[in-house]
Amino acid sequence: MANLETIRGLAFDLDGTLIDSAPGLSRAMDLTLTELGFPAPGQQRVSTWIGNGADILVERALAWAGVEPDPQQQLQTRQRFDRHYADTVDAGSTLFPGVERTLAQLASLHLPMAVVTNKPTPFVAPLLASLNIDRYFSLIIGGDDVVAKKPHPAPLYLVLGTLGLYVDQLLFVGDSRNDIMAARSAGCPSVGLTYGYNYGEAIALSEPDYVLDRFTDLLPILGLSSLANQDV
Numbered sequence: 001m002a003n004l005e006t007i008r009g010l011a012f013d014l015d016g017t018l019i020d021s022a023p024g025l026s027r028a029m030d031l032t033l034t035e036l037g038f039p040a041p042g043q044q045r046v047s048t049w050i051g052n053g054a055d056i057l058v059e060r061a062l063a064w065a066g067v068e069p070d071p072q073q074q075l076q077t078r079q080r081f082d083r084h085y086a087d088t089v090d091a092g093s094t095l096f097p098g099v100e101r102t103l104a105q106l107a108s109l110h111l112p113m114a115v116v117t118n119k120p121t122p123f124v125a126p127l128l129a130s131l132n133i134d135r136y137f138s139l140i141i142g143g144d145d146v147v148a149k150k151p152h153p154a155p156l157y158l159v160l161g162t163l164g165l166y167v168d169q170l171l172f173v174g175d176s177r178n179d180i181m182a183a184r185s186a187g188c189p190s191v192g193l194t195y196g197y198n199y200g201e202a203i204a205l206s207e208p209d210y211v212l213d214r215f216t217d218l219l220p221i222l223g224l225s226s227l228a229n230q231d232v
């Protein structure tokens with residue numbers, strides 16, 4: 001178990017960790033594929049494709065539809081998906097239980113907090129603002145801000161460099177094996193949440209330092225009193 005006394009900053013994954021984004025992503029993907037003459041994959045299936053950014057999401061959807069796209073087709077489908085997602089992202093995204101109040105409590109620690117997501121950068125800040133949690137984060141790293149996405153450690157190195165932290169000073173909280181692998185490769189301690197999207201796989205298999213069932217469970221491991229009775 002990692003020693004959390006060294007922690008001087010917190011970083012959070014977005015989709016599946018702070019935000020239930022599957023409704024908006026799947027609605028956009030359903031519209032994209034049906035416009036191209038394919039069946040709608042639906043939310044249950046699309047939620048198993050989330051986690052590696054929009055290009056891979058589109059690639060997985062086209063593979064499911066039986067298409068091996070050339071680069072031009074892939075790009076056009078991605079652009080079509082982005083147009084639909086711009087319309088579905090706000091109504092199709094909600095905070096997971098306890099997220100807002102837990103962030104408010106964590107802010108009392110006066111540690112810098114970052115979001116590190118593979119979601120395309122242009123969607124990230126507006127989404128955090130529309131859910132009214134943007135004020136908690138001094139740093140937002142989206143999928144277009146580094147050449148290599150999670151599970152590569154590059155986005156976490158960017159956080160460490162920007163905040164001036166050593167690797168053991170940043171706790172990374174995520175729901176996917178991409179998050180846990182990125183943290184391990186960077187040398188950062190990690191929390192794996194069980195409620196998100198992880199390709200239908202248990203997050204414990206990725207061996208994060210902590211496995212938590214609720215976002216509010218972060219509070220006691222960081223030495224704050226639990227919100228469990230008030231908020232979930």
Ligand SMILES: O=C(O)COP(=O)(O)O
Pocket residue numbers: 013014015016050051052053054057116117118119120150176
């Ligand atoms: O694949 C996505 O767009 C979601 O990415 P995230 O889980 O890193 O937030």
